[in-house]
Amino acid sequence: MIHIAVIDDTQEDLEYIASLLESSFSDISPVFYSDPEKAIHELNWSKIDLLILDINMPNINGFDLLERIKKYSFEVIFSTAEEQYALKSYSYFALGYLLKPYTEYDFIAFISKALHRIKHRQNTVANPQVSKVIPIATTECVFMISVDEIVRVESVNNYAKFHLADGNAHLSSHGLTYYKNAFDSPTFFRVHKSHVVNTSFVEKYYLDGTLVLKNTDRVPVSRRRREAFLSHFKATK
Known part of the structure; x- marks a missing residue:
């Protein structure tokens, strides 16, 4: 009903x-x-x-x-x-x-x-195997995006920019904090105050705190979050 x-x-x-x-x-x-x-x-x-x-x-x-x-x-x-x-x-x-x-x-x-x-x-x-879909409101429309398609999200001038697996990027009308419930999943980790990554797309981690993702994007991991990130990453694999 x-x-x-x-x-x-x-x-x-x-x-x-x-x-x-x-x-x-x-x-x-x-x-x-x-x-x-x-x-x-x-x-x-x-x-x-x-x-x-x-x-x-x-x-x-x-x-x-x-x-x-x-x-x-x-x-x-x-x-x-x-x-x-x-x-x-x-x-x-x-x-x-x-x-x-x-x-x-x-x-x-x-x-x-x-x-x-x-x-x-x-x-x-x-059915948890069905991918969750979240709405991303931009100044022009609302995109319905599967969380599985999100490679990373970065903060740009207090707005959230979503980078997708198909190479597209959408700048939301809201900031990262607005989407915190959407990132309440073992798949995502906030590696920096300005960056959330989908750990499924992580390809390399350098000791200087740089992540290289499968789309070749490079994302910094803040010093205070490196140990937590490595523990989180190992626990989800």
């Missing part, structure tokens, strides 16, 4: 979404809020998989609402009549941005995409 919450201060919009969900999707459990404050209170302790969130609401907007929900891990689809919020919405890793008035086709497409991603994530938890 997929749990969905909808927050919108307009009753007509809530009813429209309710009718679309009921007619087009099964195996979902939706809850609807016209009061943002009540939604914040309940979403801080209840578990949902997807939030459909209005941006323009009295007293609080959708972005501020998300800031008040602690450690949310659900997917988010924003809905609004204002186009100027589109870019900002992706800095919150939004899955989509529904511009009101949206069509039934657009709504179904967005929700179908969300449900597909949610089921993939649930399957990843149930």
Whole structure:
């Protein structure tokens, strides 16, 4: 069962979404809020998989609402009549941005995409061999990247730059600290305050603290982390 919450201060919009969900999707459990404050209170302790969130609401907007929900891990689809919020919405890793008035086709497409991603994530938890996918928000779009494709991540002017196995690199809108949960895996090790490496791609380690990766990149290991890195590397092999 997929749990969905909808927050919108307009009753007509809530009813429209309710009718679309009921007619087009099964195996979902939706809850609807016209009061943002009540939604914040309940979403801080209840578990949902997807939030459909209005941006323009009295007293609080959708972005501020998300800031008040602690450690949310659900997917988010924003809905609004204002186009100027589109870019900002992706800095919150939004899955989509529904511009009101949206069509039934657009709504179904967005929700179908969300449900597909949610089921993939649930399957990843149930089957650890399935590669974890994390969203990397840039100024232009959100890249969905398998952690197995990440060779290393470096801090560039307080932003995180992801270097991938295919040679591409993506500069995120967030810093390294933002992704700390994504790196909570034996595969990754923070070898330097500015560098996280995927140990699967380590080819050589020099005694001066230089790592050479399989893509020929060279990464420094800070002095205080060298012993811990070697112990970590041996333990994962």
